[in-house]
Amino acid sequence: MLTPLIELRDIRKSYGGGDAPQVDVLRGIDLSIHAGEFVAIVGASGSGKSTLMNILGCLDRPTVGQYLFAGENVAQLDTDELAWLRREAFGFVFQGYHLIPSGSAQENVEMPAIYAGTPAAERHARAAALLTRLGLAGRTGNRPHQLSGGQQQRVSIARALMNGGHIILADEPTGALDSHSGAEVMTLLDELASQGHVVILITHDREVAARAKRIIEIRDGLIISDTPNTHDQPAAEPKPKALQAVDLRQRLADGAEHNGAWKAELLDAVQAAWRVMWINRFRTALTLLGIIIGVASVVVMLAVGEGSKRQVMAQMGAFGSNILYVSGSAPNPRTPPGIITMNDVAAMAALPQVKRIMPVNGAEAGVRFGNVDHMAYVGGNDTNFPAIFNWPVVEGSYFTEADERAAATVAVIGKRVRDKLFKDLPSPIGQYILIENVPFQVIGVLAEKGASSGDKDSDDRIAIPYSAASIRLFGSYNPEYVVIAAADARKVHEAEKAIEQLLLRLHNGKRDFELTNNAAMIQAEARTQNTLSLMLGSIAAISLLVGGIGVMNIMLMTVRERTREIGIRMATGARQRDILRQFLTEAVMLTVVGGVAGIGLALLVGGALILSSVAVAFSLPAALGAFACALVTGVIFGFMPARKAARLDPVTALTSE
Ligand code: ADP
Ligand code: MG
Secondary structure, eight states: OOOOSEEEEEEEEEEEETTEEEEEEEEEEEEEEOTTOEEEEEOOTTSSHHHHHHHHTTSSOOSEEEEEETTEEGGGOOHHHHHHHHHHHEEEEOTTOOOOTTSOHHHHHHHHHHHHTOOHHHHHHHHHHHHHHTTOGGGTTOOGGGSOHHHHHHHHHHHHHTTOOSEEEEESTTTTSOHHHHHHHHHHHHHHHHTTOEEEEEESOHHHHTTSSEEEEEETTEEEEEEEOOSSSOSOOOOHHHHHHOOTTHHHHHHHHHGGGHHHHHHHHHHHHHHHHHHTHHHHHHHHHHHHHHHHHHHHHHHHHHHHHHHHHHHHHTTOTTEEEEEEOOSSTTSOOOOOOHHHHHHHHTSTTEEEEEEEEEEEEEEEETTEEEEEEEEEEOTTHHHHTTOOEEEEOOOOHHHHHHTOOEEEEOHHHHHHHOTTOSOOTTOEEEETTEEEEEEEEEOOOOOEETTEETTSEEEEEHHHIIIIIIOOOSOSEEEEEESOGGGHHHHHHHHHHHHHHHTTTOOOEEEEEHHHHHHHHHHHHHHHHHHHHHHHHHHHHHHHHHHHHHHHHHHHHTHHHHHHHHHTTOOHHHHHHHHHHHHHHHHHHHHHHHHHHHHHHHHHHHHTTOOOOOOHHHHHHHHHHHHHHHHHHHHHHHHHHHTSOHHHHHTOO
């Protein structure tokens, strides 16, 4: 005797128990079905037919009893192996068609082959051929709601046949159809049975059941009759072809091979995700706002932070990072500040670490031209000025060594002074201005620095010969401060040390001077700016987090709405990890779309800021970082809903509302 393809031994199924009253739906079913049989299971509504079918199709497990498939105990198979069995052995046809609403007829039919790892070209061709064979050649692109009931049922039969459909499990396939469509579907099942498929037809309708070769009647969870339906031919003549088509040993080999199918599955998942997002685009867009704003604000805030940092650094660096300042200061509040003498200057100039040195003898002074009065910083300095401050003259020229020796009353004015005093004049060169009532001739205009600190504007400055400042304005030969350019910008600290030791020696060990340098000031400023950027960035990161919660919310909603779809996918052979991958892909897609939109928005906002002359410095790492954060958020917040979906029980998912 041949091993039956399907053998049930004392199968029982009860629901409830515990708090709820226990309902025994199946109460001891013994049944054998051989390859090539066409069996009808009839019974009144509520007799347990669908429950039996779910057990036969490995969508559900019996409470008690043994199910042997080709002689092997199904209870011993794990969830992946059960998925394999559903995919390779069974084809389901349901009363309610159970097509995935967002997919076209073609995509619905192809789905089982995707999980089986069939190459795309073969899959497309086979699905198209099946649809053509079932009379739907012109409907392959239609979505289920664009098809009639009969057409939908034919699509679902095509889907059942996609992977071979050796055993067709049809639960009331005509139940929702008009008599004409119903007859068509029955003719199809008849045909399949005669081609060697096992057809298990479940119905409450005796007339429909009469098409089968064997009729099993079930009442209240028990088989009450099992009769061959013989008009003219012998009963259940075994057709070994169908049996050999499902070889359980194959599942292990397939499991390994199946790993190559991830590309097709991923593509399918991306397409499915895209469709769902597109169908719910308004809702998706609203949810994605969180991610979009999060990513955009991270990128923009970091860009603004970096921009303002660079601006400040550039302004400070405009004077050169190798610049040191020396001025007199009081060692303690009760003593008068020390004095840097021209002897000190000469000594410092001799140090090898010093490239240039320039004493400055200056103060705020009243300046007048015609009837315009203005206050500006007037500094007596030597001819090192343009070189040491990297500050060129744009009109006229700088004063010379000869002017210095002669204590000439010539002035080189800053941009701001020029704007204040000579607003209406095409050129100030050659004009006389009064500095503290001493006439000076303007011989040059300095380039605009644009640097300012506090209320002091570096362009509000007049440079005159040191000698002229000492003799004619301030009556002192000692410098107010000394500007030193270190020989090596990278060794400013060493220069500082050397100067400090020299001055201590010259001042008999008294620290009555002060040394500052531009680099230290720039560094301090950079640190404050970095803190600012960090703060802005973390505020933005919080909005990303909120965006992630939005993604989780929409994913939980999606899983709830598409529980039936998950059931359908499982019935056609999706494993838990396929479902997990599907929903994770959707979450990632969501955040990728959100991330891209966020970066787009950031560029728009950044562009607008640049137009309104805010310093903005976009950085690729910041954009990539924000994008990666969004992605990680999507994965983290999408994982929980995806796992929830993957862990659903096939029957529960399939029968959910
Ligand atoms: P049929 O398909 O023959 O109409 P079913 O197999 O669907 O019958 O259901 C048989 C019985 O099992 C019904 O009385 C039904 O109420 C019960 N039943 C089915 N599924 C569940 C369930 N998940 N929980 C509790 N009772 C159930
Ligand atoms: Mg039923």
